[in-house]
Amino acid sequence: MQRFLLLIVIAGIVFLLVLFVNRPDLIENIWIWLVGLAGSIVKSFQLIIDFFKDRFGNATTDTDQNKNGNKSNTSNGRESSKTDATIEAFKGTTITVLRISDDEETTIGLLYIDSSFYCYTLEDTYNEVKIKGQTRIPAGTYNIDFLRQETPLTLKYRERYPDWFNFHLHIQNVPGFTGIYIHSGGNHQHTEGCLLVSNSLSVGTDNSYLTNSRTTFKNLYKYLEERLTNKHKLRIIIRDENWIKELNH
Numbered sequence: 452m453q454r455f456l457l458l459i460v461i462a463g464i465v466f467l468l469v470l471f472v473n474r475p476d477l478i479e480n481i482w483i484w485l486v487g488l489a490g491s492i493v494k495s496f497q498l499i500i501d502f503f504k505d506r507f508g509n510a511t512t513d514t515d516q517n518k519n520g521n522k523s524n525t526s527n528g529r530e531s532s533k534t535d536a537t538i539e540a541f542k543g544t545t546i547t548v549l550r551i552s553d554d555e556e557t558t559i560g561l562l563y564i565d566s567s568f569y570c571y572t573l574e575d576t577y578n579e580v581k582i583k584g585q586t587r588i589p590a591g592t593y594n595i596d597f598l599r600q601e602t603p604l605t606l607k608y609r610e611r612y613p614d615w616f617n618f619h620l621h622i623q624n625v626p627g628f629t630g631i632y633i634h635s636g637g638n639h640q641h642t643e644g645c646l647l648v649s650n651s652l653s654v655g656t657d658n659s660y661l662t663n664s665r666t667t668f669k670n671l672y673k674y675l676e677e678r679l680t681n682k683h684k685l686r687i688i689i690r691d692e693n694w695i696k697e698l699n700h
Contacts, residue, residue: 543684544675546595548646550692553577557639557659558587560689562648564674570667571652573659575642577691581628584643588631588689594623595675595685598630608634615673622646622687635668637661 550560553576560572578586598605598621608616622631628644636647638660648668649661675685 541684541686543686544678546685546687548572548687548689549694550574550590550690551695552654553692554659559652559654559659569671570648570650571661573636573639573642573647573649573652573661575639575644581644583628586644587642588622588625588628588644590689590691592686592688593625595633595687596621596623597679598632602630604632612669615669617676620672620675633668633671635664637664 545565547563547566548560549563550558550572552559555576558574558576560574562569562572574587576586581588597618599618602619605619608619620633621629622633622645625631632645633648634645635649636642636645638658641647647661647664648671649664650667651661651663653660653662677683678685
């Protein structure tokens with residue numbers, strides 16, 4: 452058998468020598484083909500090796516983790532518990548405002564209550580350092596409660612809405628500022644740094660404004676008032692325009 456294989460190899464070498472003498476161009480093409488074939492074979496073997504490494508390597512890792520008293524699983528369990536605890540730490544209603552545009556005068560956003568869309572929002576424009584009464588508050592997470600003070604604006608709203616308004620919905624713990632409310636209004640001149648709400652929005656080339664704001668504010672106010680009266684916690688999470696980019700990462 453070995454002799455037979457040796458004869459085949461010798462015959463092949465002789466055949467290649469004859470081709471090389473008579474058709475050197477042909478032997479060059481065959482050589483290129485052989486190199487390509489060899490590369491394909493090597494690549495195939497590499498894929499097979501990688502497959503078995505992944506298959507049996509992961510199994511070995513899992514086995515080692517189990518031998519170590521499930522340390523990895525315990526750690527992951529703790530991390531999961533921490534994550535779950537963080538998520539479940541706030542038991543209440545979350546209002547989320549996603550700012551979507553700022554034309555250097557007016558900021559438009561979308562307001563959600565516990566992940567369900569509720570209405571549009573309108574604020575002042577952005578400034579790196581908030582200017583009192585002229586620019587919007589920084590993005591972040593804030594508590595919401597009634598500001599139980601009879602300020603001039605509170606008395607004005609009570610006179611305007613005697614049937615249902617009591618105290619202002621106050622966005623609390625804004626760094627360096629107080630008196631940031633959720634209320635009604637039409638354009639950025641009505642905000643004074645606060646958050647206006649409406650279920651109707653008009654965006655034009657000259658300016659953006661809200662319509663039907665009073666009705667939307669009334670409904671939102673009564674909805675949140677009921678929760679605050681029943682000792683229900685409220686918070687608001689405000690995200691700047693780049694939240695759209697963050698979704699793609």
